[in-house]
Amino acid sequence: ETGVTQTPRHLVMGMTNKKSLKCEQHLGHNAMYWYKQSAKKPLELMFVYNFKEQTENNSVPSRFSPECPNSSHLFLHLHTLQPEDSALYLCASRTADYEQYFGPGTRLTVT
Amino acid sequence: GENVEQHPSTLSVQEGDSAVIKCTYSDSASNYFPWYKQELGKGPQLIIDIRSNMDKRQGQRVTVLLNKTVKHLSLQIAATQPGDSAVYFCAEKRELTGGGNKLTFGTGTQLKVEL
Numbered sequence: 765e766t767g768v769t770q771t772p773r774h775l776v777m778g779m780t781n782k783k784s785l786k787c788e789q790h791l792g793h794n795a796m797y798w799y800k801q802s803a804k805k806p807l808e809l810m811f812v813y814n815f816k817e818q819t820e821n822n823s824v825p826s827r828f829s830p831e832c833p834n835s836s837h838l839f840l841h842l843h844t845l846q847p848e849d850s851a852l853y854l855c856a857s858r859t860a861d862y863e864q865y866f867g868p869g870t871r872l873t874v875t
Numbered sequence: 876g877e878n879v880e881q882h883p884s885t886l887s888v889q890e891g892d893s894a895v896i897k898c899t900y901s902d903s904a905s906n907y908f909p910w911y912k913q914e915l916g917k918g919p920q921l922i923i924d925i926r927s928n929m930d931k932r933q934g935q936r937v938t939v940l941l942n943k944t945v946k947h948l949s950l951q952i953a954a955t956q957p958g959d960s961a962v963y964f965c966a967e968k969r970e971l972t973g974g975g976n977k978l979t980f981g982t983g984t985q986l987k988v989e990l
Contacts, residue, residue, distance in 0.1 A: 766920070795975050806879075807919070807964065807980040814975035854918050862907050862926075862968070864978060866918035 767791045768867035770855050776873045779845060785870045787838040787855030793865075795858040796838040798830060801869070802851045813838060845874045881965055881981030889989055894955050896984045898948040898965035907968035909978065910939060910950050914961045923950070955988045962986070 768789045777783050787796065798810040812820035813832040827849075829841040838855055855867045880899045888894045900908070906927040911919035925932045925939045925948075932939050938951045948965050962985050966978040 766918070768918075770918075797977070806982045809977050809979075812971060812975055812977055814971075814973075817974070819971050819973035819975050820977060856918075858975075863909065863921055863924065865921065866911075868916075868918045 766865040766867065768855060768857055768865050770853075770867035770870050772870060773868065774871045774873075776875060777842070777845065778875055779847070781845075782841070782843040784842065785840040785853055785855075785872075787840075787857075787867055788836060789857040789865075789867075790836055791857060791859075791865070793857035793859060794835050796832060796835075797856040797858070797864065798838065798840055799854040799856065799866075800851050801854055807854070810840075842872075845872075847874050850874045879965060879967055879979050879981040881984060883984060884982065885985045885987070887987045887989060888955050890956060891954055894952045894959070894986055894988075896950045896963055896965070896986075898981050900946050900948065900965075900967040900979075902967060902969055902979075903943075903946065905967040905969060908939070908941060908948050909966050909968075910937075911964045911966065911980075912961045913964065913983075919964060952986075955986075957988050957990065960986055960988045 771786045796813045800808045809822050810824045811830045816832050831839040850873050852869045854869045856864045858864045909924035912922045913919040923934045936953045940949045962983045965981040970976050
């Protein structure tokens with residue numbers, strides 16, 4: 765256990781649905797990240813939040829909408845997704861300058 | 876470029892043997908290099924890291940080497956056990972212009988330790 769939790773662990777949604785992924789950490793970290801992990805591809809950074817401010821959007825389509833209400837919580841709002849968005853979505857948080865710790869991920873299937 | 880090259884993509888070793896995974900990074904300004912282990916159904920777990928002021932760091936059965944001149948990293952796992960079977964990722968830390976930093980990951984190495 766790294767202290768980073770993600771819910772739900774599994775999610776199946778249709779292309780017209782709206783759902784949200786949640787990430788939570790109580791490690792006192794001030795930076796949080798969303799990554800996408802697809803088969804046969806490297807981990808892809810999606811968004812970075814530093815002290816609740818978004819500091820990186822890695823050209824992510826607008827059907828993915830992040831929200832960081834405070835330093836302990838991070839959400840990823842999903843709407844009108846495509847089948848190719850099916851992947852493992854990982855959240856991470858970072859210590860003051862270096863180590864990133866990952867949650868267990870949400871396995872998303874878009875039908 | 877943005878890539879971190881990692882090889883081999885798959886590695887099979889006998890239990891008790893050593894396993895070596897290599898990476899080449901691209902940003903000469905990078906100063907932090909973590910290695911992660913990802914087991915099936917789990918998120919990546921940090922197993923060891925090295926900062927650019929070092930060229931070698933050892934943990935329990937793991938050693939990481941850093942050659943900044945040629946931008947090479949390597950991870951050696953000694954006396955491998957079946958529990959070491961997983962996907963291993965190297966990464967380099969890069970600063971963000973907006974503040975904070977990000978990790979750029981290699982493509983991963985699937986390690987299988989056979990009995």
